[in-house]
Amino acid sequence: xxxxxxxxxxxTLVEQCAATDAGKQMIATHDQGIQFTLLDSDDLFYFEAxxxxxxxxxGEMPARSLDDGYEIKGDTAVFREWFSGQARMSDLIEHGRxxxxxxxxxxxxxxxxxxxxxxxxxxxxxxxxxx
Amino acid sequence: xDVNPYRLLDLxxxxxxxxxxxxxxxxxxxxxxxxxxxxxxxxxxxxxAVEERGCRPAIVTTQPxxxxxxxxxxxxxxxxxxxxxxxxVIQLKSVEAQTFPRVQETAMIEHDIRMLRVxxxxxxxxxxxxxxxxxxxxMQLVTRKIYDQWTEGATTPGDVVKTIRVQADNGTDLTATYxxxxxxxxxxxxxxxxxxxxxxxxxxxxxxxxxxxxxxTVVFDGLHGEEEYKLLPPAGSDVVHxxxxxxxxxxxxxxxxxxxxxxxxxxxxxxxxxxxHADILAEIxxxxxxxxxxxxxxxxxxxxxxxxxxxxxxxxxxxxxxSAEVHTHGHLFKCxxxxxxxxxxxxxxxAVFDDPEVRKVAAKYGDPDKLFEEAxx
Numbered sequence: 001x002x003x004x005x006x007x008x009x010x011x012t013l014v015e016q017c018a019a020t021d022a023g024k025q026m027i028a029t030h031d032q033g034i035q036f037t038l039l040d041s042d043d044l045f046y047f048e049a050x051x052x053x054x055x056x057x058x059g060e061m062p063a064r065s066l067d068d069g070y071e072i073k074g075d076t077a078v079f080r081e082w083f084s085g086q087a088r089m090s091d092l093i094e095h096g097r098x099x100x101x102x103x104x105x106x107x108x109x110x111x112x113x114x115x116x117x118x119x120x121x122x123x124x125x126x127x128x129x130x131x
Numbered sequence: 132x133d134v135n136p137y138r139l140l141d142l143x144x145x146x147x148x149x150x151x152x153x154x155x156x157x158x159x160x161x162x163x164x165x166x167x168x169x170x171x172x173x174x175x176x177x178x179x180a181v182e183e184r185g186c187r188p189a190i191v192t193t194q195p196x197x198x199x200x201x202x203x204x205x206x207x208x209x210x211x212x213x214x215x216x217x218x219x220v221i222q223l224k225s226v227e228a229q230t231f232p233r234v235q236e237t238a239m240i241e242h243d244i245r246m247l248r249v250x251x252x253x254x255x256x257x258x259x260x261x262x263x264x265x266x267x268x269x270m271q272l273v274t275r276k277i278y279d280q281w282t283e284g285a286t287t288p289g290d291v292v293k294t295i296r297v298q299a300d301n302g303t304d305l306t307a308t309y310x311x312x313x314x315x316x317x318x319x320x321x322x323x324x325x326x327x328x329x330x331x332x333x334x335x336x337x338x339x340x341x342x343x344x345x346x347x348t349v350v351f352d353g354l355h356g357e358e359e360y361k362l363l364p365p366a367g368s369d370v371v372h373x374x375x376x377x378x379x380x381x382x383x384x385x386x387x388x389x390x391x392x393x394x395x396x397x398x399x400x401x402x403x404x405x406x407x408h409a410d411i412l413a414e415i416x417x418x419x420x421x422x423x424x425x426x427x428x429x430x431x432x433x434x435x436x437x438x439x440x441x442x443x444x445x446x447x448x449x450x451x452x453x454s455a456e457v458h459t460h461g462h463l464f465k466c467x468x469x470x471x472x473x474x475x476x477x478x479x480x481x482a483v484f485d486d487p488e489v490r491k492v493a494a495k496y497g498d499p500d501k502l503f504e505e506a507x508x
Contacts (some may be wrong), residue, residue, distance in 0.1 A: 033286055061288060066311065067320075069287030090240040094233060096454065101287070103315040103340055105328075112327030113238050127215060127242045 005038070006076060009043040009083045011056040013121025014047070018054060023120045028052035030113055035061040035071040036079065037101075043076075047114075054117075070110050071101035085122040089115040135343040137255050142176035145263035150180050152267050152332050153219050153247040154324050157185035162217040164210075166195040168225035170255045177221060189213060195225050214238045220246045226369055239327050245318075246329035251370075261506060262422035262431070264411070265333045269328040269489070273419045274319035274335040274349045276483045281337060281470050285311035288309065292343060295415060297436060299466040302385050305347035305382060307412060313341035315416070334423065334431035338416025349363045349438055351461035353429055354378065359397055370429060378461060385411050387440050398459060405441050405457030413458060414439035417468070419481065422506045429462045433505070434479045437462040480505075 004012065017023035026048055034047040042096035047054065047063035061069065078097045081087040089111060100107060116126065148296070152367045155161065161181045165174045174190060181188040191213045202420045210231070214220055215238055222230065238244040251257040284289045318328035319335040353372030354360055371394060378391035378398065387410045389395050389402065402409045416437050423431035431439045441457035465479035474482050483489055484503040493499040 033287075063286040063289050064285055066282055066285055071287055071312075088237070088241055092235045093240075094236060094455075101312050103313045105315045105317055106312075106320060108239060108318075108327040108329075109325035110327075112243065114324075115240055 006038070006043070006079050006083065007056055007058060008070045009080070010045070010047065010118075012052050013083060014056060015121075016123070017121040020120065023117070024052065026113070026120060027054045030110065031068065032099040032110055033061045033064060033069045033114075034110070034114065035069070037071060037073045038076050038079070039073055040075045055117055062115050066106070067103075070107050073101060083118060085119070085124055089118075112121075132186060133223070135255070137172060137259065139172065139176055139179065142173060142255070142258045143180060145258040145260075146176040146180035147183070148176060148264055148267070149221065149247060149249060149332055150184050152324070152330050153218060153221060153245060155181065155184045155186050157188045159184045159218040160216065160243070161215045161221060163188055163190045163223065164193055164194050165190060165223040166215075166225050166230075168195050169223045171249060172255055173223060173251065173258055176258065177223065181221075186219075189217075198417075202507075204231065204345070205477045206234055214244065215242045217244060220244055222246065222248045223275055224248065224250045226250065226340065239329065240378055245322075245324050245326050247332055249332040250334070250428065250473055257427075257498060258362070260422070260424070260426060262333055262420055262428070265422060267422050268322070268494060269322050269333050269493050269502065270333065270419060271319045272489055273336055273453055273481070273483050274316055275321075276486060277337040277417070277419070277475065277481070278314060278316045278320060278490060280473060280475060280483075281314045281339070282311040283471075287312070293471050294299075295339065296469045297349065297415070297465060297466050298464070298468075300351070301350045301352075301463075302375070302379070303348060303350045303463060305345065305349045305415075307339075307382075307385075307415065308343045308346035309339045310341060310343065314339050320463060322371075330477045331431070333420055333426065335418045336420045336430060336437075337419070338414055338437075339373045340414050342385055342412050347383045348381045349461070349463060350437075351378045352464045353381075354394060354398070354459075354461045355429060356458075356460045357397075357400070357401065363394065363397075365426070368427065370427060372426065379413045380440070380461065382409075382412055387412065401459050402440060404453045405459075407455075408453040409441045409455040409457045411440060411453060411455070411456075412438070413441050414460070417476065417481075421484075421503050424506065424508055425464065426508065429464070430460075432464075432475050432482050433484075433503075434466075435462055435464055436476070437470065 031050045316339045318330040355370045360371045376392040378395045380387045418431040421433040439460045441455040468476035490499045
């Protein structure tokens, strides 16, 4: 069986997150478009959440205000590591492997939100539940 | 004999104001991190204010940041556990330096934490001063307005480039171009502090941390933010002011040449130890609180601009290209500042203080002229 593309992988995570009440609630927290830019490939896709509905779309995200849009750059393998639950977003940023196109303060709430959607899509516990 | 002239009630108004800045909700778990130089009465006041809001506080006592933290250092497990398990973290700090930034980053991005950083110095007086009563709603709106000016016209995706110019009578005249995606604002962008975000108590800043180009000169009134500065007057503070002679950073194509007396020599040593990219302009920022004391919190004072060379720890915008092991600062008390030729600071005063919407919101808390009047110190 062929490996899912990154876009397919993210789509699956979003669907799985949206399949639970807690996941639905998490997705509905923000309206935001997030462009994923691969540094080692020409593939482009973006995540779009609006009114509690989320989808992953191929291509370049239509331009929008800084409040409503975000871009994250990285290599394919790095995104795959993150999406598959093998690495945390905060670690990848800290280690200089994932590059948010925003200052270190403007999109922190979106970082948190996206990290939780991916975590919930993978069926992983929210860290607070561990304590 | 009790020589402490202050009582809990003297500190409660500012402690209550802290609760507005982190927007506590009833029932939330709150960890108060206080280093050993924070007076116990201050901790008690914050504890009382948290309990007043119907929240569940716990106190964690730590060493002061400068003694406990080095890049990459791991905190004790109990420190991590308290931070990761809370809803809100309030950090009472005797120095402004960050404490275990890696753990804080993980707490905010992965663990649903929002954080309030409260640099207080080690005196009780800090919580009795006017700066600590500045209303959150006003500071949030002022910050948002400046952020909007500095990012106007930018989109995601998009490649808008904007220009900032700073000029002052002391010989400062610096022009830089920047990508608005790298405009910083601490956590004041929205009226609600959200998980993942942090605020600086009564101390919003707006700045830029990545530049495409920078040319010109900035002449400093003071320096701040380095352990080594605690040895310079005023001793014990990481703020250096006054300087023995002017310190000048002269930029050509973003790279800086440092001129001045022994303070400049100290910066040159820091930069020399920071690697190949340590002399690159990494920050231009301003404060928004007109009551922030110039001697202890210059970067938070409205109209004061501060500058850094090097990188921004943890989130260097382009670490694969220009990471440096240094981020060292100087500040300028009074200047004129324009973004794309639009005035932002006029003769040391924030132009946004005259914005009708800002003044209307400020009027809810008293006379706007009084609120925006610069403290005399």
